[in-house]
Amino acid sequence: MALSTQHLLGIKDISKKDIEIILSTAHQFKEVLQRPVKKVPSLRDLTVVNLFFENSTRTRMSFELAEKRLSADTLNFSAAASSVKKGETLLDTVNNILSMKVDMVVMRHSASGAPHFLAKHINAAIINAGDGINEHPTQALLDALSMTEKFNKLEGLKVAIIGDVMHSRVALSNIYLLKKMGAEVMVAGPPTLIPKYMGQALDVRVEYNLKKALAWCDVANVLRIQLERQNQPLFSSLREYNLAYGVSRKLLESLDKEIVIMHPGPINRGVELDSDVADGPFSIILNQVENGVAVRMAALYLYSGKDISPS
Ligand code: CP
Numbered sequence: 001m002a003l004s005t006q007h008l009l010g011i012k013d014i015s016k017k018d019i020e021i022i023l024s025t026a027h028q029f030k031e032v033l034q035r036p037v038k039k040v041p042s043l044r045d046l047t048v049v050n051l052f053f054e055n056s057t058r059t060r061m062s063f064e065l066a067e068k069r070l071s072a073d074t075l076n077f078s079a080a081a082s083s084v085k086k087g088e089t090l091l092d093t094v095n096n097i098l099s100m101k102v103d104m105v106v107m108r109h110s111a112s113g114a115p116h117f118l119a120k121h122i123n124a125a126i127i128n129a130g131d132g133i134n135e136h137p138t139q140a141l142l143d144a145l146s147m148t149e150k151f152n153k154l155e156g157l158k159v160a161i162i163g164d165v166m167h168s169r170v171a172l173s174n175i176y177l178l179k180k181m182g183a184e185v186m187v188a189g190p191p192t193l194i195p196k197y198m199g200q201a202l203d204v205r206v207e208y209n210l211k212k213a214l215a216w217c218d219v220a221n222v223l224r225i226q227l228e229r230q231n232q233p234l235f236s237s238l239r240e241y242n243l244a245y246g247v248s249r250k251l252l253e254s255l256d257k258e259i260v261i262m263h264p265g266p267i268n269r270g271v272e273l274d275s276d277v278a279d280g281p282f283s284i285i286l287n288q289v290e291n292g293v294a295v296r297m298a299a300l301y302l303y304s305g306k307d308i309s310p311s
Helices: 016-034 059-068 090-098 112-120 137-151 167-179 198-202 212-214 238-245 249-255 287-305
Strands: 047-052 073-079 106-109 125-131 158-162 183-188 205-209 221-222 260-262
Touching: 016 137, 016 167, 016 287, 047 059, 047 090, 059 073, 059 106, 059 125, 073 090, 073 249, 090 106, 090 112, 106 112, 112 125, 125 137, 125 238, 125 287, 137 167, 137 221, 137 260, 137 287, 158 167, 158 212, 167 183, 167 198, 183 198, 183 212, 198 205, 205 212, 205 238, 205 260, 212 249, 260 287
Parallel strands: 047 073, 047 106, 106 125, 158 183, 158 221, 183 205, 221 260
Antiparallel strands: none
16 A cells, blocks of 8 residues: 655645545554554554654644554653753754664644655654644544544535634645545635635635634534734734634524534634534534544554554
8 A cells, every 4th residue: 555655744745545545544443443452563663753842732642642552662752851952953853863763753843844854854754743834634634534434425525614724734734635535625714814825726715704604514623723823913802703703502503504513622612612512412523533543543554664454
C-alpha cells in the first residue's frame, strides 16, 4: 500500500488515493481497538518522538496512545521543558534526538511550515501534528473518518466550517480533504475571520450569516476563536461573537432538519458553542476524539514504511 509521499506534512500534498488508504487502515485499527487486547506488534522496534513546541491535549495524548498500541517506543518532547529555552535551534534539537536512533518524528509547531523545513534536512519520516495556521492533517483525517461513520460517504456531503477560519489549520486541512473527496464546503463566520482569498482560490462557499450556514449544511464543524494567534481581537467582544456566531440549541431547533455538530477542541463553551449543543444528541465531538487514536495509528503505521499487516 504505497503512499505518494514520505512524510505526512499536509492534506494539500497527498492524493485522494492516499486519503482512502489512511482511512481504510484507520477503520481496520478501529476494529483492533474494540478487542480485549488492543495492542499489536506492528511498530515493535520503532522509536517515535512526539515533538511538541505548542500546547496540546487531544493530539499529543492520542499520538502517544497510538504509538503504544502499535508497540513502538515513544519519547515525549515538550519545548517548554527543553534546551530550546537555552537557545537551541529546531534543527539542532531534532538532529540530537535522531542521533539517539529515533525513527519517526511527530511534530507540532507554532510556525507554519516548520515540519516542511525539517523534511528538507532529515531522513526520518515526519507527521505534522499542526503547524501554525497552515495544516493539521491528522485532525482532518479523523474528522473525515467521523463523518464517514455517520453518513457512509463524504461525496456530496455539505460541510460548513464555522468561526475563526482565518487562524485555523483545522479549517484548511478539512477544506483540502473534503474537496478532494467530493464534498461541498462552506466557510462561515464574521468577515474579519474569513480570508478574502478563500472562496475563489479554494472553491468553497462563503457565508457571513450563521443561520443560513446552518440551514444549508449536513455537518457544522465549529471552530474555536484562536485569540493566541490574533495580535488584536478581530471582533468586538466574546459576548458579541456568541450573540452573532454562537451555535445554540435554540438556533438548531429553528432549522427544519437535524445537522451533525463537530468541533476539533478545545471548546470555548458559551462562545462558539453552547454546552447543550456540545453535549447534545447531534454532537459527535467525542467520536472525533476516539477516532483520533485509530487515525494516528494508521498514519504512524503507513508512514513508518513497515510492510506488516495491521492485524
Ligand atoms: N484538536 C486539537 O488539535 O486539539 P489539541 O490542541 O488539544 O491537540
